Amino acid sequence: MQFHLNGFQPGDPEIADPAARIQASGAAGGVPEKVDVLIVGCGPAGLTLAAQLAQFPDIKTCIVEQKPGRLLVGQADGIACRTMEMFHAFGFSERVLKEACWVNETTFWKPDERMPEKIIRSGRVQDVEDGLSEFPHVILNQARIHDGFLDIMRKAPARLEPHYSRRLLDLQVDPAAGPADHAVTVRLERVDAANEGRVETIKARYVVGCDGARSTVRKSIGRELLGDSANHAWGVMDVLAVTDFPDIRFKALIQSAKDGSLLIIPREGGYMVRLYVELAKLDIGERVANRNITADDVIAKAQRILRPHTLEVKEIAWWSVYEIGQRLTDKFDDVPETEVAARLPRIFIAGDACHTHSPKAGQGMNVSMQDAFNLGWKLAAVLRKQCAPGLLHSYSAERQAVAKELIDFDREWAGILASAAKAGGADAARTQDYFVRHGRYTAGTATHYRPSVLTGATPHQHLAQGLVIGTRFHSAPVIRLADAKPVHLGHAAQADGRFRIYAFSGAEDPTAAGSAICALCDFLGETRDSPVRRHTPVGVDIDSVIDLRAVFQQDHRELAVAAMPSLLLPRKGRYGLIDYEKMFCPDLKNGHDVFAMRGIDRKAGCMVVVRPDQYVATVLPLDDFAALAAYFDAFMLQAN
Numbered sequence: 001m002q003f004h005l006n007g008f009q010p011g012d013p014e015i016a017d018p019a020a021r022i023q024a025s026g027a028a029g030g031v032p033e034k035v036d037v038l039i040v041g042c043g044p045a046g047l048t049l050a051a052q053l054a055q056f057p058d059i060k061t062c063i064v065e066q067k068p069g070r071l072l073v074g075q076a077d078g079i080a081c082r083t084m085e086m087f088h089a090f091g092f093s094e095r096v097l098k099e100a101c102w103v104n105e106t107t108f109w110k111p112d113e114r115m116p117e118k119i120i121r122s123g124r125v126q127d128v129e130d131g132l133s134e135f136p137h138v139i140l141n142q143a144r145i146h147d148g149f150l151d152i153m154r155k156a157p158a159r160l161e162p163h164y165s166r167r168l169l170d171l172q173v174d175p176a177a178g179p180a181d182h183a184v185t186v187r188l189e190r191v192d193a194a195n196e197g198r199v200e201t202i203k204a205r206y207v208v209g210c211d212g213a214r215s216t217v218r219k220s221i222g223r224e225l226l227g228d229s230a231n232h233a234w235g236v237m238d239v240l241a242v243t244d245f246p247d248i249r250f251k252a253l254i255q256s257a258k259d260g261s262l263l264i265i266p267r268e269g270g271y272m273v274r275l276y277v278e279l280a281k282l283d284i285g286e287r288v289a290n291r292n293i294t295a296d297d298v299i300a301k302a303q304r305i306l307r308p309h310t311l312e313v314k315e316i317a318w319w320s321v322y323e324i325g326q327r328l329t330d331k332f333d334d335v336p337e338t339e340v341a342a343r344l345p346r347i348f349i350a351g352d353a354c355h356t357h358s359p360k361a362g363q364g365m366n367v368s369m370q371d372a373f374n375l376g377w378k379l380a381a382v383l384r385k386q387c388a389p390g391l392l393h394s395y396s397a398e399r400q401a402v403a404k405e406l407i408d409f410d411r412e413w414a415g416i417l418a419s420a421a422k423a424g425g426a427d428a429a430r431t432q433d434y435f436v437r438h439g440r441y442t443a444g445t446a447t448h449y450r451p452s453v454l455t456g457a458t459p460h461q462h463l464a465q466g467l468v469i470g471t472r473f474h475s476a477p478v479i480r481l482a483d484a485k486p487v488h489l490g491h492a493a494q495a496d497g498r499f500r501i502y503a504f505s506g507a508e509d510p511t512a513a514g515s516a517i518c519a520l521c522d523f524l525g526e527t528r529d530s531p532v533r534r535h536t537p538v539g540v541d542i543d544s545v546i547d548l549r550a551v552f553q554q555d556h557r558e559l560a561v562a563a564m565p566s567l568l569l570p571r572k573g574r575y576g577l578i579d580y581e582k583m584f585c586p587d588l589k590n591g592h593d594v595f596a597m598r599g600i601d602r603k604a605g606c607m608v609v610v611r612p613d614q615y616v617a618t619v620l621p622l623d624d625f626a627a628l629a630a631y632f633d634a635f636m637l638q639a640n
Helices: 044-053 081-090 093-099 142-155 216-220 295-305 364-383 389-417 428-437 516-526 531-535 625-633
Strands: 034-040 061-064 101-103 105-111 119-126 137-139 166-173 184-190 199-209 226-243 251-255 261-266 272-281 311-328 347-349 477-480 486-488 499-504 546-551 583-586 606-610 616-620
Touching (some): 034 044, 034 364, 044 061, 044 081, 044 142, 044 364, 081 093, 081 142, 081 364, 093 142, 119 428, 166 199, 166 216, 199 216, 199 364, 216 347, 261 295, 272 295, 295 311, 311 389, 347 389, 364 389, 389 428, 499 516, 516 531, 531 546, 531 625, 606 625, 616 625
Parallel strands (some): 034 061, 034 199, 105 251, 199 347, 499 546, 546 583
Antiparallel strands (some): 101 137, 105 119, 166 184, 184 199, 226 272, 226 311, 251 261, 477 486, 477 583
């Protein structure tokens, strides 16, 4: 998909008229007086959280933003494979795949040993290892990601729109309030011309600060970003340019002999590129603003690094200069570590409000959105009385550890990219080796949650060796039994707050009397100890809280749908229509055997429980009904 040929134009490139691409957005009128959740900030984290909560019409959510309207030109652009998996759960991955630039290979350049003032290509690698994800690493303007979430919010049951032009003044928590009370009082100042200076007050049960590195929400709860700066200034710009550099449409890491490093990121549309340019080493305590660096300075530095190749910039769509720094908050909610047993969190922070770093590993926007995906389903579960409020402690516990890993990775990676400024100059071999070895991290698939109430122990991990407890559920191709459609197993998981149980059958006939699958369905569907029965309210669909899916070893033509247990053919909705999309078989025709691909024990089979944010919660034998019930009983409330 090509666009931006005659200049950068924000908005949907499928709309021919550039003026029509800039559509009005935002809620009219004042903010509501009371809400369940108030989100401060319309960045990637805030919009991910809003899109998740908008799926539940019984949850009243409000999102506010100081800017006057939606983002048109973005800062971040890298979208990891894991994030694409999340986008599919929200329902707009296809749109991103169509519009984005796909990063297929990465090239590496170093100084020519014979003529160090010139650069030569030193290596070329596949950007993402085979089989790591069904989705690629792609590049797309952050503003278009925002547009995707805004569309999901508008179409969702809650039909949510942001309230723009609101600046957070302060917030206070009533310490005597009960769990169901609107304990947080927030004051917002209108900054739009028609209402400038007007103060609005809103009461919320929970507040989430997604308001960036200078977060007012973070400051209000006494948290601060701790860390230091690497004292390096970098420039970043999106440009339409003419060049004879041969790898301009590849992701390219370039290290020069004397002028530092340059990272080239090909952008969507086929013509635009992003340049990350190493500029200067700063003195201790010096700010980049003191250097008065101009766009021409950034271009000139890029031109020197690229020699002997030429670079003629025709248009700058966006540019900025920033300092590399890695900073992290010790906790992501308002409860001190010493009071966790006695207090419940009311205020949370996510994204740049709790971790900041350089953008060159492409992790900032991705990790911020994963913060919000982790928190969103937990807030929904508590507000909908599916889980006790104590579950909310797990957000900070899980995501702070992930952010710490990000900070450590970013510090080392930023140092490697700036190696030309160190003694001995650039080390192209080290750069390429580090990039390859840490590919799973940059793809977003290396997150591994520690054992907790949500993430079980590993005594039965051998039953599904390729679906590691605490990591994201690694999808695989399968055939849907009812209609022989090739699908991805992981795509059964939508961003709807439900847990999934994937029951992988043993080698036996699953329709035979007494089979393990039949016994599991009988337990889940009929007994009083069933977590499905215990935690699903009366009068709603049987799969509305815990969704059972079955995967068989036989070819799809060998099994009869009608012979399957009734729980795998549930009757749903006002008419009691049958859901035929619960059962899958290996894609043997195309050589994709999910049992072999994910190391499933063929003789015994197993259950794989997956959290609403697509992470593996536990692996259990098919007949360990007690352990399955105990897992859910540990944090879910009994509905009936």
